[in-house]
Amino acid sequence: MITTRLSKQWIIHLLFILYMLATLFPLLLVFMVSITEEKSLLIHGYSILPQKIDFSAYTYLFHDSHVIVRAYGVTILVTIIGTIIGLLLTALFAYPISRKDFPFRKGLTFYVFLTMLFNGGLVPWYLVYTKYLHIDNSLLALILPNLLIGGFNILIMRTFFMNTIPPSIIESAAIDGAGEVRIFSQIILRLSLPVMSTIGLFNTLAYWNDWYNSLIFINSSEKYSIQYLLNKTLLDIQVLLNQTGNSGQSQLLAHAPTETIRMAMAIIGIGPIILAYPFFQKYIVQGLTVGAVKG
Structure with missing residues (x-):
């Protein structure tokens, strides 16, 4: 019996190890291609082991490094501010409509659902x-439109509040004299780390990308932002390469490592955001399985 259970666990x-390797392989391949010499790439194709290592693509991109650093700063600032404010507004909207004693909960819930359609x-x-x-043409334009608060995130957080936080805790706090603001800030938010981390990760990825x-x-x-800057750089290179003429700039771009630059x-673009996953990983599974049916 024990042997059978151990064999199933192994x-x-x-299976999970194989799945992890299958997930990491494309990322590793992209990195290896980015440090492969352009001519070698055109001759031998994509390979996990480069025929000849060359960092020309990174040298080309970081020729004006201050531009990329500034774009990184804009993206990091917008991501931090947008994620924090978005989490707060989402929680402030989701918590009232999760309370059964709130008179407008059904109407507001339907309104949130309607915005998704x-x-x-x-x-x-x-x-x-x-x-x-x-x-x-302001940083607010990178924070407010679409990304600050979404109906899907509100419904996820509302479901968590309804299924995870017992109403008796709220009633006990109210009997002890706690107001709604204190209940929300000191009790609800502290018990909601899984869903807050999950929604925070969603917001972080949305702003970063x-x-x-x-x-x-x-x-x-x-x-x-860094994503738009990289996309614009690639489009500019393609436009200049398609132009006819023998100017010095066209000759220079003709030898640019266009494939490895991509x-x-x-x-x-993806490098820094990978560092955010370890901070959210502890709560991701618990937050995503909100409302799941237990067997």
Whole structure:
């Protein structure tokens, strides 16, 4: 009996190890391609073991390193501010509609669900932020639109509050004289670390990977996010390569490591955000299984 159970555990462990390797392999391949010489890559194709190591792609990208560093600073600042404010607003909205004694909980819950099904379209969305809120070409344009608060995150947090936090705890705190603000800040938030970490990870990834808001709202290169900067750099290279002529710039770009640059951009863009996972990993599984049916 014990031997059978151990063998099943080893099979499960082996499957997870294989899955982990399958997940890490594409990332490793992208990194290896990014440090492969361009000519060798064109001749031999993609390989996990480069025929000739060359860091020309990174040298090319970091030729104006201050631009990338500034874009990193913008992205990090926007990600931190947006994640913190988004978490707070999501919790402040989700907690009241999770309380059965809140009179408008059904109407507000339906309103949140409705926002997941319909939207006003691109033109009204753009006009609201530019004509009425006047946040175009500012860091607020990278924080407010779409990413700050979402209906899906509100419903996840509401489900966690309803299924995990017993109403008796709230009633006991109220009997002891605690107000709603104190109950929320000192009890609810402290008991909600799993879902807060999960939603925080979702927000962090959304802000870090966002390039669309920079494309729509930002005109100044000093306020570009890192993802938009890398995407714009790649598009500029492709446009210049497609242009005819024998100018010195065209000749220089003709020898640029265009294929390895794409992979180097992916590594530069994803590198720092990988460091965020260890801080959220402890609570991710527990937060994602909110409301799961126990067998």
